[in-house]
Amino acid sequence: MNARILPYVLILPVTLFLCLFFLYPFVLVSKQAFSTGAGFTLDNFREVVSYWKFPISMQNTLLLAAAVVPVQLALALLMATMVNKMQKGRDIVLYIWTIPLGISDLAAGIIWLAIFEQSGFLNSMMSGLGIVDQPVNFLSYQHPGVVFLAIALAEIWRATAIMLVILVAGIGLIPKEYYEAAEVFGASPWKRFTRITLPMLRPSLQTALVLRVILAFEIFAVVAALGGTLFPVLMGETYAYQFDLLNSGAAAAMALIILGISIAFTLVILRVLRVPKGATI
Amino acid sequence: MARIEIKNVAKTFGAYQALHDINLTIEDQEFMVLLGASGCGKSTLLRIIAGLETATTGEVWIGGRRIDNLSPKDRGISMVFQNYAVFPHLSVFENIGFGLRMQKLPNDEVTRRVERTAGLMHIEQLLKRYSGELSGGQRQRVAVARALAMEPDVILMDEPLSNLDALLRMEMRAELKGVLAESKTTAIYVTHDQVEAMSMADRISVMHQGEIVQAASPIEVYRNPSAEFVAGFIGNPPMNFLPAKPADSGKWAVAGQMMDGPGGGSASLKFAIRPEDLRLADTGFKAVAKVVEPLGAHLLVTCEVDGQLFRAVLDSDLKVKPGEVLTLTPQPDRVRWFDPQTTLAVA
Ligand SMILES: Nc1ncnc2c1ncn2[C@@H]1O[C@H](COP(=O)(O)OP(=O)(O)OP(=O)(O)O)[C@@H](O)[C@H]1O
Numbered sequence: 001m002n003a004r005i006l007p008y009v010l011i012l013p014v015t016l017f018l019c020l021f022f023l024y025p026f027v028l029v030s031k032q033a034f035s036t037g038a039g040f041t042l043d044n045f046r047e048v049v050s051y052w053k054f055p056i057s058m059q060n061t062l063l064l065a066a067a068v069v070p071v072q073l074a075l076a077l078l079m080a081t082m083v084n085k086m087q088k089g090r091d092i093v094l095y096i097w098t099i100p101l102g103i104s105d106l107a108a109g110i111i112w113l114a115i116f117e118q119s120g121f122l123n124s125m126m127s128g129l130g131i132v133d134q135p136v137n138f139l140s141y142q143h144p145g146v147v148f149l150a151i152a153l154a155e156i157w158r159a160t161a162i163m164l165v166i167l168v169a170g171i172g173l174i175p176k177e178y179y180e181a182a183e184v185f186g187a188s189p190w191k192r193f194t195r196i197t198l199p200m201l202r203p204s205l206q207t208a209l210v211l212r213v214i215l216a217f218e219i220f221a222v223v224a225a226l227g228g229t230l231f232p233v234l235m236g237e238t239y240a241y242q243f244d245l246l247n248s249g250a251a252a253a254m255a256l257i258i259l260g261i262s263i264a265f266t267l268v269i270l271r272v273l274r275v276p277k278g279a280t281i
Numbered sequence: 282m283a284r285i286e287i288k289n290v291a292k293t294f295g296a297y298q299a300l301h302d303i304n305l306t307i308e309d310q311e312f313m314v315l316l317g318a319s320g321c322g323k324s325t326l327l328r329i330i331a332g333l334e335t336a337t338t339g340e341v342w343i344g345g346r347r348i349d350n351l352s353p354k355d356r357g358i359s360m361v362f363q364n365y366a367v368f369p370h371l372s373v374f375e376n377i378g379f380g381l382r383m384q385k386l387p388n389d390e391v392t393r394r395v396e397r398t399a400g401l402m403h404i405e406q407l408l409k410r411y412s413g414e415l416s417g418g419q420r421q422r423v424a425v426a427r428a429l430a431m432e433p434d435v436i437l438m439d440e441p442l443s444n445l446d447a448l449l450r451m452e453m454r455a456e457l458k459g460v461l462a463e464s465k466t467t468a469i470y471v472t473h474d475q476v477e478a479m480s481m482a483d484r485i486s487v488m489h490q491g492e493i494v495q496a497a498s499p500i501e502v503y504r505n506p507s508a509e510f511v512a513g514f515i516g517n518p519p520m521n522f523l524p525a526k527p528a529d530s531g532k533w534a535v536a537g538q539m540m541d542g543p544g545g546g547s548a549s550l551k552f553a554i555r556p557e558d559l560r561l562a563d564t565g566f567k568a569v570a571k572v573v574e575p576l577g578a579h580l581l582v583t584c585e586v587d588g589q590l591f592r593a594v595l596d597s598d599l600k601v602k603p604g605e606v607l608t609l610t611p612q613p614d615r616v617r618w619f620d621p622q623t624t625l626a627v628a
């Protein structure tokens with residue numbers, strides 16, 4: 001077959017698939033977001049943005065992403081470096097570390113609820129040790145910091161592994177000779193990490209960060225389980241518009257706002273971590 | 282002062298013994314070439330000296346200091362890697378300056394040294410490029426420049442010019458040698474190119490299957506190979522061998538000829554002569570010419586003597602046809618003898 005059209009023929013099936021199951025629903029959602037029954041309008045957007053819960057749920061979502069993603073990145077890098085250094089047992093450790101990936105986000109939220117709730121592990125442990133006289137309700141409006149911390153911990157526990165697997169694969173691709181050369185030319189282990197591993201890992205870092213940041217903006221089930229209505233986030237509000245208030249136009253507008261934020265961050269990440277032409281392995 | 286002493290170094294990879302009991306001293310400012318066939322352990326020895334591989338047994342000393350337990354950066358060495366290891370994410374400038382940046386030298390000093398070494402390697406016009414935009418030979422020169430920029434006591438080079446074209450290689454060889462002599466650097470240079478070894482080395486160490494067979498000056502290695510392996514490895518084409526049997530009155534019978542040879546009553550020996558030390562004469566070996574190759578400067582004739590392969594380098598004006606029978610006589614003072622049992626030279 002003609003070499004010029006062959007690539008297009010090869011991506012045709014996936015293009016059709018995406019059009020049917022992604023582009024078409026996307027167009028439908030956009031139509032819903034930009035109309036209230038009488039032609040094009042921005043009313044839905046005006047409505048959701050001016051609602052009093054919008055700024056706080058936006059702030060919570062961004063704060064959570066800002067707290068969780070950097071910790072996950074650091075942890076994933078540390079774990080990936082450790083796994084990569086291992087001779088024996090590497091696969092076992094990797095499997096164990098990735099177990100949380102197999103647990104749904106709601107289940108993960110419930111696991112952490114079992115730890116933090118009034119009759120949970122944390123309370124029994126603390127009263128057992130005599131730190132508190134009677135169980136404390138951590139996940140209440142009196143302890144907003146603890147609620148935030150619980151959600152952040154659950155997210156870190158649940159979703160660090162997705163970055164880990166991407167970074168392990170990326171680190172494994174860096175040829176050993178570069179580390180040897182760096183060592184001979186006087187780079188300490190830390191310098192080898194910052195001057196060799198990090199720059200050469202940029203493509204994997206891009207993928208891991210984009211994936212993780214997008215997922216962070218979509219956080220929902222973990223928050224629902226641990227924070228309930230105490231900690232409103234964008235996705236939770238979208239759900240509320242659709243199923244509690246039965247306002248699908250507003251829900252669609254929220255969905256598009258989340259999409260817009262995700263795209264903006266993706267572009268920033270791709271730009272910051274770009275690899276100059278000719279500088280690939 | 283950077284005298285390198287390698288004492289009883291051996292290396293095994295699993296069950297495979299890559300190096301057997303290596304003992305070698307490289308004098309301060311000496312240019313030592315490690316020469317040997319692929320897989321004989323040259324890179325392994327170099328990597329042990331650099332600290333990238335740990336010797337199974339043995340010690341390495343540099344400048345009177347035992348260094349085999351130090352990390353590579355504390356050994357006062359720099360290295361040109363066989364596969365270059367030019368960092369793909371850094372420009373040529375930053376590659377050459379990598380070690381200098383690690384030493385936290387001031388910017389203008391880094392620039393000065395990078396530009397100087399890049400000039401020596403003729404890559405000053407490439408400083409802004411990435412390694413993905415370089416040819417193999419250019420990458421190799423970046424690797425050499427990076428090692429030179431460190432101005433080390435000892436430089437370890439693993440086939441640093443293997444990827445250059447013949448002309449550039451000849452030029453680089455001379456320049457590299459000059460630079461290292463001027464900077465009083467002790468150098469270990471790995472190659473499997475004999476011409477390179479002969480032309481650059483103060484001394485050549487010929488390696489074979491993880492052992493150093495002979496370590497001597499180029500002319501010594503060429504004229505007086507200490508073992509049959511060296512004789513058959515060095516020289517292009519290498520030495521000719523013929524079996525010799527003891528004959529009457531202390532002489533040796535070689536392909537029907539009576540020759541003066543070593544005494545000592547050995548049962549048999551091997552006679553050896555370099556192809557260029559043979560002349561056409563009235564008496565000598567009867568050689569049937571098989572292949573005649575005019576090489577410009579001279580004529581390479583591959584023949585058969587007594588059923589053995591035998592090569593002669595003759596004057597290029599001679600007309601020799603395949604099938605012709607030549608009478609070849611060896612130059613007496615160039616004849617060497619080897620003991621087939623020990624494969625070592627016999628005086
Ligand atoms: N990490 C390793 N594990 C197992 N065997 C190895 C390892 N490194 C080298 N060897 C073996 O040790 C022997 C010597 O290898 P080395 O790289 O030193 O050869 P060399 O003389 O540099 O060859 P070349 O001229 O092809 O570069 C080879 O047989 C090789 O297969």
Ligand SMILES: [Mg+2]
Nearest residue numbers: 323324363439
């Ligand atoms: Mg090698």
